[in-house]
Amino acid sequence: MLWVFLLINVWLCSGAYGQVRVYMIHLNGSAAADKVTGFLNDYVAAVMAQANLTYTVTQQPDSRYGALQADGTWNGLVGSLVNKSADIVAADLTITSIRDTVIDFTDPYTPVHLRVVININASSADGLKYLVTKDSSDQIFIQSSKEPKIQAIWANIQANNGFVDNYQVGLDKVLSGGYALIMESVAGGAFNAANPGVAKITDDVLWETYYAFGVQQGSPLRLQLSRVIEKLNAIGTTQTLFAKWGLTDRL
Incomplete structure (x- = not known):
């Protein structure tokens, strides 16, 4: 599989929100336990540094982005936000109208x-x-x-x-x-x-469509992360990291 799904336990240095748990999808590079590399590893590091957050990384159990199940529950990354086991999803997560009914999205980081x-x-x-x-x-x-x-x-x-x-x-x-x-x-x-x-x-x-981070509905982290993402887009950090890892819109 191209991607490895990672769980990041993040603490706000300011202590404003307490413990923050973030799920991340590993787009490329290496997800080895002793050395994690790739675009999203670098991008999350940049976002967290701007937001004054520290974090650790671990794997997401079901390796899914998030779909509505027949019993009305959600699996994957969206489900982890819905059931409040995660506070932030940092991934190549597509913004869709149905997901937007159960979680909040930050400003997009890329189309x-x-x-x-x-x-x-x-x-x-x-x-x-x-x-x-x-x-x-x-x-x-x-x-x-x-x-x-x-x-x-x-x-x-x-x-x-x-x-x-x-x-x-x-x-x-x-x-x-x-x-x-x-x-x-x-x-x-x-x-x-x-x-x-x-x-x-x-x-x-x-x-x-767009990729964005996701947070629990009503979370104040949405605004905080959106401001950081907007800044990183404006100063070219996002585009620089895409270029570094060879990510383009065409094969």
Whole structure:
């Protein structure tokens, strides 16, 4: 899997809010216990330094971003905020309207595009089988879209049972040939940086949204983190870190 989900226990140096627990998704680099590296590791460090926070890192148990379950509960990172086991989610977490009903999002730290990834030797006219990550924001958008082209993609996914557990499983199928994966552009950039010249995307942008941090509803941390994120975007820190780790909007 491209990402490792990490739990960060954070303490506010000022003591204003007491103990703050933050979940982080590891986009790239290394998540080894003795050496954690990557864009989000650096970006969280920059945010926490500006917010005067200290933190430690540990792994998120279920390795999910957060989807509404049949019994009305939430799994993943969103669920950790809803059940109050986490105070902040620092991840490549997509802002969606349904998630926004149960958690608060900070200001975005980057836009993100939903794209179609195919084998470097394939063509979009090859009759590919489409894949989407199960219970993800990608699936929610594809499933609910009213655009005929995207409805056709959804029909293809259903007909071929094109649901995968994560991007890595989908990318493995793409590289084997005959498949097209619905994938967020930043994740695609992380994959391309680690595996150049093996995949490409079609020209279409299916959807544009944003990545942000998440907090519990009503938390004062939303405003504090939003101010820091706005500052880091304004002074170019976010863009510098994206460039450092080879993250781009295109494969």
